[in-house]
Amino acid sequence: MSSSSYETWSKDELIARLQELEGSNNSLQNSTAKSLARKRPDSSLLAPSTRQSNKFDFASYPRRKIALKFCYSGWEYNGLAYQLKPTPLPTVEGVIFDALTRTRLIDPAAGYDGCSWEKCGRTDRGVSAAGQVISLWVRTPLSTPPRTSKPELDYVAILNRVLPPTIRILAWSPVSPTFSARFACKCRHYKYFFSSERLDISKMRDAASRLLGLHDFRNMCKLDPAKQITIFDRKILRADIDPVDPSTSAATSSMYVLNLIGTAFLYHQVxxxxxxLFLVGRGLEHPSVVTSLLNTKEGIESSQPGELHEVVDSKPQYQMADALPLMLWDCMYSDDDVDWRTDGYESRSDQSNDSTEDGRGIYHLxxxxxxxxxxxxxxxxxxxxAASIFFPEPWATNKEGVVGIRFGGNVMIxxxxxxxxxxxxQQYVPLLKRKRLDPVYVVNERWRNGKGFRRDQRRMADGENEEE
Known part of the structure; x- marks a missing residue:
């Protein structure tokens, strides 16, 4: 009977027809599942949870400690560090952890602590990296010392097969059991990209040069009272502003990059x-404002003769720069600590590194x-x-000579x-005349007596419950 006559069917006939359709649908689903199972490329890449009948025994395999160097597009993720609570976007560490468990390189049941997971430096939501590094213990076919002719696993290709294209493993290195991606790092190199339109690059370079050396950066970072930091001294080794394209002259380049290298960095310091630097480049601040913000104690001499700087012992209120143009370019280690590789234990001269079949088509991608x-x-x-045909450029110079945007009959800064x-x-207030945040010791004490106290109470309660 055709479906067009369903309105004439009795209740029993309709129920029987629904049961018939459900049976057909289940058969189709079973057939599809079997077909997909036959097409599955490599069952060894599946997570243990997907093959309960053949549980993977991690204890039967030796492990070795390695470091992984990788890049990622920060705007696709909710920062690098994995979070205990749900996040709007996945985290980079969470995605890499899932890839490591799916390829059975680490035991998912043991978690991050079980493989001694460590990262070199944390990047926040929106921030990218071209040379981030983690260290961890992974499965290996080799014993220690090697007693087998098997080659080492090709960690780069294995992981890139299952990772999204916005995360690429670039290299791996064998490391010592005591190696720490965080504490073995000698220095980190950050890049911040920006357009030079309506900015004075020479003034920005003057300001950046004042960052060199060991300084107290409490006024150029975000205070995190949960960490109870009291020492804000950080050493900057390089602070240059260069054209993004080295072959382009400074007179014609429109894209520049701040190259900042330091031995360690504070929260949101870059x-x-x-x-x-943007305020200096726009002419709203003198380059000497950097020296003033670094002058947190009496007796600190200026690197520029003839300049006088007040003591700024607490941070003025100002908004930090956007996250999108920031990149962790490289994490630098001693050659004695790392030996970056791309092909596994044995070199493969007969294979192209651009082969997409082995998950290594990184450059082409x-x-x-x-x-x-x-x-x-x-x-x-x-x-x-197209818009410029109908609308003029909005920028104009006010009576103080500062570039702003036309708004009605006025020029907004x-x-x-x-x-x-x-x-x-409407009006710009110089940094050193702005309202100051509370000093560090006040912020830390307030947290200890507030959130910190409540956190400790919860931990004590949880400990008592566990003992019971």
Missing amino acids: RHIMAV LHSTRSRSQIYLALNQHFLD ETPLGGGTSRKL
């Missing part, structure tokens, strides 16, 4: 530094991504060109924040 980004740039430029973002102000 983004705060960049926010101050990233080259294609860049080419696509260039298309977006051309499209956006043409959108702007624009303070750049990087990544195409900015703030519009």
Whole structure:
């Protein structure tokens, strides 16, 4: 009977027809599942939870400690560090951990602690990395010392097969059992990219040069009272502002990058530094403001003769720069600690490193991504060109000679924040005249007596419950 006559069917006939359709659907699902199972490329890459009948015994395999160097697009993730609570976007560590468990390189039941997971430096939501490093213990076919002719696992290819294209493992290194990706790092190199439009690069370079050396950066970071930090001295080894394209002259380049290398960094330190440099480049602050913000105690001499600087012992209120243009470019280690490899234990001269079949087509993938980004740039430029036919450029200079944006009959001051973002102000208040945040010791004490006290009480209660 055709479906067009369903309205004439009795209740029993309709129930029988539904049962018949459900049976057909179940048969189709079973057939599809069997077909997919036959097409599954490599059952060894599946997580143990998906093959309960053949549970993977991690204890029967030797382990070795390795370091992984990888890159990722920060705007796709909710930061690097895994979180105990749900996040709007996945975290980079969470995705890599899942890839390691899916390929059975680590035991998911043991968690992060079970493989001694350590990261070199934490990046927040929106921040990218080209040379991030983690260290951990992984499964290996080799005993220690090696007593087998089996080659080492090709960690780069294995992981890149299952990772999304926005995360790429670039290299791996065997490391000693005591190696720490965090504490063995000699220094880290950050890059912050920005357009030079309406910015004085020479003044920004003057300001950046004042960062060199060992300084107290409490006024150029975000205070995190949960860490109870009292020492804010950090050493900057390099602070240069260069054209992004080295072959382009400074006179014609429009894209620049701050190259900042230091032995250690504070929370949001680079983004705060960049926010101050933007104010200097726009002419709203003198380069000497950097020296003043670093002058947190009496008796600190200025590197510039003839300049007088007040003591700034607590941070003025200002907004840090946008996260999108920030990249952790490299984490640097001693050659005695790491030996970066791409092909596993044995070299494979007969195979191309650009082969997508072994998960190693990294260069081609990233080259294609860049080419696509260039298309977006051309499209956006043409959108702007189309709008310019009907709308004039909004920028103008006010009576103080500061570049701003026309708004009605006035010119509003624009303070750049990087990544195409900015703030519009009716009136600009110099940094050193702004309201100051509470001193570090006050912020730390308030946290200890508030959130810290409540946290300790919860931990004590949890400990008592566990003992019971």
